[in-house]
Amino acid sequence: xxxxxxxxIAPIGLILSGFGLLVSTLHGFGGFSTQAFxxxxxTDYVSKPQMVFLIFVGLGLVLSGVGYVNQVKGQSxxxxxxxxxxxxxxxxxxxxxxxxxxxxxxxxxxxxxxxGTTFERIQSTLFFNNLSLTCFLALGTMQVISSIxxxxxxxxxxxxxxxxxxxxxxxxxxxxxxxxxIDYPLIKESIFIFSYMLKIPFPNTIIGITAPLIYxxxxxxxxxxxxxxKNPQ
Amino acid sequence: MPKKAVVMxxxxxxxxxxxxxxxxxxxxxxxxxxxxxxxxxxxxxxxLGNINLGQQMIDAGILYVQDAISTGTxxxxxxxxxxxxxxxxxxxxxxxxxxxxxxxxxxxxIGQSGGFEGSIVxxxxxxxxxxxxxxxxxxxxxDHKIKGTFEGSVxxxxxxxxxxxxxxxTEK
Numbered sequence: 292x293x294x295x296x297x298x299x300i301a302p303i304g305l306i307l308s309g310f311g312l313l314v315s316t317l318h319g320f321g322g323f324s325t326q327a328f329x330x331x332x333x334t335d336y337v338s339k340p341q342m343v344f345l346i347f348v349g350l351g352l353v354l355s356g357v358g359y360v361n362q363v364k365g366q367s368x369x370x371x372x373x374x375x376x377x378x379x380x381x382x383x384x385x386x387x388x389x390x391x392x393x394x395x396x397x398x399x400x401x402x403x404x405x406x407g408t409t410f411e412r413i414q415s416t417l418f419f420n421n422l423s424l425t426c427f428l429a430l431g432t433m434q435v436i437s438s439i440x441x442x443x444x445x446x447x448x449x450x451x452x453x454x455x456x457x458x459x460x461x462x463x464x465x466x467x468x469x470x471x472x473i474d475y476p477l478i479k480e481s482i483f484i485f486s487y488m489l490k491i492p493f494p495n496t497i498i499g500i501t502a503p504l505i506y507x508x509x510x511x512x513x514x515x516x517x518x519x520x521k522n523p524q
Numbered sequence: 525m526p527k528k529a530v531v532m533x534x535x536x537x538x539x540x541x542x543x544x545x546x547x548x549x550x551x552x553x554x555x556x557x558x559x560x561x562x563x564x565x566x567x568x569x570x571x572l573g574n575i576n577l578g579q580q581m582i583d584a585g586i587l588y589v590q591d592a593i594s595t596g597t598x599x600x601x602x603x604x605x606x607x608x609x610x611x612x613x614x615x616x617x618x619x620x621x622x623x624x625x626x627x628x629x630x631x632x633x634i635g636q637s638g639g640f641e642g643s644i645v646x647x648x649x650x651x652x653x654x655x656x657x658x659x660x661x662x663x664x665x666x667d668h669k670i671k672g673t674f675e676g677s678v679x680x681x682x683x684x685x686x687x688x689x690x691x692x693x694t695e696k
Binding site for chain 2 (some may be wrong): 316330331414420477480485487
């Protein structure tokens with residue numbers, strides 16, 4: 292008698308990571324600020340809730356990877372090694388865990404609960420900044436690769452939402468990579484000044500919120516496919 | 525008054541006078557040890573990826589930057605600060621119609637067993653920066669003072685500056 296794999300692990304993980312990223316962004320992760328919609332402002336606000344939700348993103352990715360492999364195992368004739376997805380998700384989750392742990396344990400400059408600016412905090416802040424960018428780059432890369440191999444198993448490929456999920460996954464990956472590029476120091480500031488000159492909204496703010504929203508949509512669609520697909524017997 | 529008492533009084537007064545003469549009124553000033561000076565030219569680069577421009581706001585055509593931070597290295601020459609790491613924390617304003625601005629802030633340079641820290645003030649004109657700085661030593665550079673000027677430019681998201689500085693110190 293074989294144990295029936297749970298249908299719920301991967302969908303819960305996907306949705307957890309989607310909501311985790313969105314809520315963390317709304318709390319200011321990645322430099323997002325609602326204030327920037329009304330005026331030309333850049334903030335580098337960092338807070339504890341951001342870090343907590345980053346841990347949820349990491350946990351969600353671990354669950355997604357484990358659940359996915361359990362669900363498609365034995366059915367993946369078209370997919371030579373489903374463990375690759377697991378490794379991809381685990382590697383990405385590590386970046387999120389590292390960023391959250393570093394953010395919670397290091398003293399960073401000019402934030403709401405890490406007060407003051409000392410030189411000891413400068414290097415931590417710069418390192419945290421680079422870790423944040425790595426999070427978006429890793430997640431974006433993971434999504435682009437996922438859009439190619441995640442839906443390979445026949446049971447997922449045949450689902451009617453498969454194409455939508457694949458496109459959303461790819462779109463979120465591309466947006467997250469674009470966000471990483473345009474948020475790079477000095478590139479971000481150049482875009483900031485140009486957007487002011489051209490009297491257009493600051494693109495980084497728009498992509499900053501659009502990318503997590505598309506990512507969440509992709510996760511919801513993918514989890515729907517995983518939920519409403521016949522389990523391998 | 526008995527003769528004996530007069531003699532005693534006279535002796536006592538003589539002792540007082542002796543003491544007054546023996547104690548010098550003021551100590552002679554110690555001669556100052558001459559301060560030595562080292563003047564040198566160095567270059568430093570502050571690169572992309574090691575810059576965080578912090579909080580920014582554009583209001584009425586003026587870009588305000590608060591707590592922009594950056595790190596870099598001083599090139600390996602033969603000055604006392606060659607190879608040191610440099611960190612800056614600056615705030616300033618830039619007029620976006622003329623690209624002229626000014627800034628001030630703090631800086632630190634760190635070596636293996638000491639360094640310098642101080643303040644900085646300067647100007648920005650299009651893609652060039654200039655300014656002056658003063659600071660004092662820490663660690664092995666305790667009692668050292670540094671002052672100087674610098675100028676530089678921004679090329680391909682890399683800030684290159686040339687520093688002209690003088691370190692003064694008292695030889696032990």
